[in-house]
Amino acid sequence: xxxxxxxxxxxxxxxxxxxxxxxxxxxxxxxxxxxxxxxxxxxxxxxxxxxxxxxxxxxxxxxxxxxxxxxxxxxxxxxxxxxxxxxxxxxxxxxxxxxxxxxxxxxxxxxxxxxxxxxxxxxxxxxxxxxxxxxxxxxxxxxxxxxxxxxxxxxxxxxxxxxxxxxxxxxxxxxxxxxxxxxxxxxxxxxxxxxxxxxx
Amino acid sequence: xxxxxxxxxxxxxxxxxxxxxxxxxxxxxxxxxxxxxxxxxxxxxxxxxxxxxxxxxxxxxxxxxxxxxxxxxxxxxxxxxxxxxxxxxxxxxxxxxxxxxxxxxxxxxxxxxxxxxxxxxxxxxxxxxxxxxxxxxxxxxxxxxxxxxxxxxxxxxxxxxxxxxxxxxxxxxxxxxxxxxxxxxxxxxxxxxxxxxxxxxxxxxxxxxxxxxxxxxxxxxxxxxxxxxxxxxxxxxxxxxxxxxxxxxxxxxxxxxxxxxxxxxxxxxxxxxxxxxxxxxxxxxxxxxxxxxxxxxxxxxxxxxxxxxxxxxxxxxxxxxxxxxxxxxxxxxxxxxxxxxxxxxxxxxxxxxxxxxxxxxxxxxxxxxxxxxxxxxxxxxxxxxxxxxxxxxxxxxxxxxxxxxxxxxxxxxxxxxxxxxxxxxxxxxxxxxxxxxxxxxxxxxxxxxxxxxxxxxxxxxxxxxxxxxxxxxxxxxxxxxxxxxxxxxxxxxxxxxxxxxxxxxxxxxxxxxxxxxxxxxxxxxxxxxxxxxxxxxxxxxxxxxxxxxxxxxxxxxxxxxxxxxxxxxxxxxxxxxxx
Numbered sequence: 001x002x003x004x005x006x007x008x009x010x011x012x013x014x015x016x017x018x019x020x021x022x023x024x025x026x027x028x029x030x031x032x033x034x035x036x037x038x039x040x041x042x043x044x045x046x047x048x049x050x051x052x053x054x055x056x057x058x059x060x061x062x063x064x065x066x067x068x069x070x071x072x073x074x075x076x077x078x079x080x081x082x083x084x085x086x087x088x089x090x091x092x093x094x095x096x097x098x099x100x101x102x103x104x105x106x107x108x109x110x111x112x113x114x115x116x117x118x119x120x121x122x123x124x125x126x127x128x129x130x131x132x133x134x135x136x137x138x139x140x141x142x143x144x145x146x147x148x149x150x151x152x153x154x155x156x157x158x159x160x161x162x163x164x165x166x167x168x169x170x171x172x173x174x175x176x177x178x179x180x181x182x183x184x185x186x187x188x189x190x191x192x193x194x195x196x197x198x199x200x
Numbered sequence: 201x202x203x204x205x206x207x208x209x210x211x212x213x214x215x216x217x218x219x220x221x222x223x224x225x226x227x228x229x230x231x232x233x234x235x236x237x238x239x240x241x242x243x244x245x246x247x248x249x250x251x252x253x254x255x256x257x258x259x260x261x262x263x264x265x266x267x268x269x270x271x272x273x274x275x276x277x278x279x280x281x282x283x284x285x286x287x288x289x290x291x292x293x294x295x296x297x298x299x300x301x302x303x304x305x306x307x308x309x310x311x312x313x314x315x316x317x318x319x320x321x322x323x324x325x326x327x328x329x330x331x332x333x334x335x336x337x338x339x340x341x342x343x344x345x346x347x348x349x350x351x352x353x354x355x356x357x358x359x360x361x362x363x364x365x366x367x368x369x370x371x372x373x374x375x376x377x378x379x380x381x382x383x384x385x386x387x388x389x390x391x392x393x394x395x396x397x398x399x400x401x402x403x404x405x406x407x408x409x410x411x412x413x414x415x416x417x418x419x420x421x422x423x424x425x426x427x428x429x430x431x432x433x434x435x436x437x438x439x440x441x442x443x444x445x446x447x448x449x450x451x452x453x454x455x456x457x458x459x460x461x462x463x464x465x466x467x468x469x470x471x472x473x474x475x476x477x478x479x480x481x482x483x484x485x486x487x488x489x490x491x492x493x494x495x496x497x498x499x500x501x502x503x504x505x506x507x508x509x510x511x512x513x514x515x516x517x518x519x520x521x522x523x524x525x526x527x528x529x530x531x532x533x534x535x536x537x538x539x540x541x542x543x544x545x546x547x548x549x550x551x552x553x554x555x556x557x558x559x560x561x562x563x564x565x566x567x568x569x570x571x572x573x574x575x576x577x578x579x580x581x582x583x584x585x586x587x588x589x590x591x592x593x594x595x596x597x598x599x600x601x602x603x604x605x606x607x608x609x610x611x612x613x614x615x616x617x618x619x620x621x622x623x624x625x626x627x628x629x630x631x632x633x634x635x636x637x638x639x640x641x642x643x644x645x646x647x648x649x650x651x652x653x654x655x656x657x658x659x660x661x662x663x664x665x666x667x668x669x670x671x672x673x674x675x676x677x678x679x680x681x682x683x684x685x686x687x688x689x690x691x692x693x694x695x696x697x698x699x700x701x702x703x704x705x706x707x708x709x710x711x712x713x714x715x716x717x718x719x720x721x722x723x724x725x726x727x728x729x730x731x732x733x734x735x736x737x738x739x740x741x742x743x744x745x746x747x748x749x750x751x752x753x754x755x756x757x758x759x760x761x762x763x764x765x766x767x768x769x770x771x772x773x774x775x776x777x778x779x
Contacts, residue, residue: 018411018415021415021419035266035270038265038266038269039266042261042265042266043258043261046258046261047256047257047258049258050256050257050258050259051256051258056258056259059258059259060261060262060265060268063265064265064268064269064272067269068269068272068273071269071273134252135252135255135256138249138252138253138256139256142253142256153253154253154256156218157249157250157253157254157256158253158254158256160254162220163215163218163220178211178214178215178220179211181214181218182207182210182211182214182215185210185214185246185249185250186210188249189242189245189246189249192249193245
């Protein structure tokens, strides 16, 4: 393409501006900067949604809903918390809503779930699963944890938030976060114990 | 050590691996781990789960992730308006005579200059410019401004217009009642030597100050990008905010520094003979948030000085900046970006100003489509090129007290403005003319909000015209010969319009078509689906089209006609035969 060769294609230089500046610009009517916020957080939000739902199909739909809600609420953002905590709160609430919508299909009794998982883990254990398979097992089990345990463990272990941030995102006390996290890990450990014994 | 039950121990271990324990609790856990092998095993298991969990990642995002969000964002459904809103001013007809007189005078004075000034061009780039930039309606002239260029602009008031020549836009605010800018030759060698790193090396800002400076310079570079625009008719629009930005940028940089570093900055500016000096002040450093908020406040006067390629008449027109941002953002996300040398734009000017007769009509048309504000404008030769001086009118951008508190001109009687004084060094040459255009509050102004009127009129005449229709990039393209330019409106609007004319049905549409006219399959598909095409579908269509062009060895086209005149002629002939 002669024409194309004659034109110098140029990459835009990287520009880092903090969230505070971008939000201020947005609130001043500069909606163009919203894209930068999306690009900055899209991976984290998608990871969060993916970890919670364990379903590749609607990760993007839910993550996009999160950003649309953020867009609608950003004009009123008061800087009382960091933007990402605020965004995570929206994401968690969106995921909760979605989980409730899918409750009938998604949730079965925890007891029966435990039994089926035990069976699953034992089957897996018959042939030592690889690390990748273990991740699969873990993710499957995680997706079946009750919502109140699943969300804090994802926020902590996948997203790396502090207890204080998790409490802020989930709108609960720090003590609740501690106990739920501990309980979530305990449940996962119980279910995965046969495999863990082989690994450690 | 307290006696812990299994649950308490588990909670503590869980917090231990999360590093969320107090110092005393941590010691307690470490003692427990020393004593209890059971606790050590439990800790290992918890750590293993935590590490495995950390690797949970979603599959990579689709390239169109943001485009999909953008498509869902709440926005009013409306006809795509021209990015430069043109407003019809009946009373301005009388002004055309004055303006044309200015134009003729100007062309006669400037033609040699323009021919020399815009001499270099290559056909390929020109063509690419025509096809890829002009038809996109509007483009920022400085689309890749970086922080170094913003700093150079602040120090020397010069913006390079292209890489290959020394063409520059110079601005000057050194006279009290207005500002001026000049398109001409400049010396870029000096500017190139100054970088943001040089500044940092000399003033040694703290980390916080450095962040503030980065933010200010980033915003300045964006302001430059948005401040000088080209539209689809190759008109150049310059925001008055660019003019005052030079001074205010230096002021902001100075404002966020402490007193010692402000002194160092003054040394830096002096050593490089910058246009402005830092005023000695004991004012404390201003916070970044305050500075940023000040920059981001919307301009009260959202006007641009517009230089038309056809007329070189200066006017002020309203431009919707949000639409420009959205539009350029869309372009950036959808298509490769090209650096277009300014000379190709200006070469076009040189070519077109030659035919004065033809432009008589265009002058009149253009004048009827701009709103002229009572801003006295002066045109003359500058030191190196075309010089334009605009006097401040009420509401114009003006330096505020914040700016004057921090900077002062290094040379109060700037030589650049000598050309407007009575002591002009070239008094014998009639190079200076003054035109004052004024409209009063009772002037009738008929605002043309959008392209709907155009569309209605053209659709009514549809049957007598060739009909070109193409769906691309989320927009339906309609071309009618008489328009001589592509009209682009949103799919919703065109659908609505077509429905009004009973054209939304495929069969009806066929009947309405002149004989021999084909309609792109894209359009059928779109209508058949009866729903908004998804962004990924549109992108797919767009990429397919590009590949198609590449495979056929066709240069990148913005618009490809559906049929040729030959076809139409033969169809007409067939029709005659049939009759």
